[in-house]
Amino acid sequence: MSPKSKYTSRSQNNSKAWMILAILGVLVLLTILGIRLFSNESDVLEVGKTPKDFVLTTFSGETINTQDLRGKVVLINFWASWCTTCDEEGELLEAAWRFYQRNNPDQVAFLGVAYADTQPASMAFIENYGLTYPNGPDLQNQISRIYQVGGVPETYILDETGEVTAIKIGTFMSLEEITTVINTALD
Amino acid sequence: MRPIKNAFFEGSWFWKLLVACFLSSLVLGVISKQIFAQASTPSDDAVNQIASQLYCPTCENITLDDCTTQSCRQMRALIREQLAEGLTEQEIKDYFVAQYGEKVLGEPPARGLNWVLYVLPPLAFLIGMAALVLWLRQKPPDGIEPPPPQNTDDPYLKQVEQDLKKLT
Numbered sequence: 001m002s003p004k005s006k007y008t009s010r011s012q013n014n015s016k017a018w019m020i021l022a023i024l025g026v027l028v029l030l031t032i033l034g035i036r037l038f039s040n041e042s043d044v045l046e047v048g049k050t051p052k053d054f055v056l057t058t059f060s061g062e063t064i065n066t067q068d069l070r071g072k073v074v075l076i077n078f079w080a081s082w083c084t085t086c087d088e089e090g091e092l093l094e095a096a097w098r099f100y101q102r103n104n105p106d107q108v109a110f111l112g113v114a115y116a117d118t119q120p121a122s123m124a125f126i127e128n129y130g131l132t133y134p135n136g137p138d139l140q141n142q143i144s145r146i147y148q149v150g151g152v153p154e155t156y157i158l159d160e161t162g163e164v165t166a167i168k169i170g171t172f173m174s175l176e177e178i179t180t181v182i183n184t185a186l187d
Numbered sequence: 188m189r190p191i192k193n194a195f196f197e198g199s200w201f202w203k204l205l206v207a208c209f210l211s212s213l214v215l216g217v218i219s220k221q222i223f224a225q226a227s228t229p230s231d232d233a234v235n236q237i238a239s240q241l242y243c244p245t246c247e248n249i250t251l252d253d254c255t256t257q258s259c260r261q262m263r264a265l266i267r268e269q270l271a272e273g274l275t276e277q278e279i280k281d282y283f284v285a286q287y288g289e290k291v292l293g294e295p296p297a298r299g300l301n302w303v304l305y306v307l308p309p310l311a312f313l314i315g316m317a318a319l320v321l322w323l324r325q326k327p328p329d330g331i332e333p334p335p336p337q338n339t340d341d342p343y344l345k346q347v348e349q350d351l352k353k354l355t
Contacts, residue, residue: 015321016321019318033307081261082258116245118262118264118265119286139285140286
């Protein structure tokens with residue numbers, strides 16, 4: 001083999017090696033992206049599981065950590081001012097909240113989480129429907145991501161240990177429906 | 188007691204002038220307020236210019252300016268309100284990121300693993316181009332057969348070479 005052909009052959013081999021390296025590089029980048037995507041998708045949240053704790057900063061500036069609510073049954077309601085059925089549900093939840101404030105004030109906590117809403121609209125909603133239980137925005141979707149919220153309204157009931165005892169996708173239709181899920185968690 | 192009389196205050200021209208001044212300042216105030224209010228109301232274009240860079244947090248791949256849902260209308264109203272308050276485009280975008288996360292941005296910031304999104308497409312293009320160049324260099328032109336490998340041990344060729352040398 002002549003020196004020229006040897007040179008050409010070596011240069012072609014180098015090019016192929018670089019090509020393989022570059023393709024491997026792209027594959028590594030795609031793998032990193034894939035791992036990142038899959039790691040974001042945690043297990044499906046269902047009854048019996050304990051979701052991560054979160055901190056809710058209410059519209060009135062109060063900070064509530066769900067870790068501090070251990071020992072209480074916690075109702076977490078995701079709502080939005082643009083949601084067409086959240087208004088009726090808000091009134092029912094307010095009635096339930098007042099009921100438990102009278103009867104089990106130290107055993108039940110309510111948290112309202114405004115999902116993908118604007119603060120002025122959320123605050124107007126709270127004022128319109130006279131909601132007195134703590135409500136706050138879902139900043140950067142951190143809370144809805146933990147609860148894997150797909151839409152509003154959605155409500156989760158946690159027992160004294162922080163375990164999910166009931167999930168309501170959609171609107172509560174009556175006060176009884178709300179008190180039943182809370183009383184079941186209290187028992 | 189006799190009231191004090193002052194020609195200056197008693198003159199009807201003074202009171203007329205005072206009332207005229209008061210009324211004109213009132214009218215001017217109302218007009219300027221209206222003009223100022225009109226000037227401080229941001230236009231739809233100004234709102235949409237920012238809305239087009241933000242994505243609806245509850246929909247799939249729809250920018251706020253194209254979105255017709257109630258939540259998007261509220262968000263556009265909020266942008267208008269913030270513009271009227273004098274917030275800059277960047278401040279409004281920062282507010283939306285703080286509220287809804289980086290996913291609302293049309294262009295994710297090139298930091299963390301996001302840089303892969305910016306690097307991967309041009310890298311894949313360059314690799315594709317390099318592969319094409321390599322392939323074209325290796326492939327013989329159409330219609331031309333590649334030369335057969337030279338066999339230097341062929342006795343016939345050796346004989347031809349020797350005969351050619353004799354001739355020269």
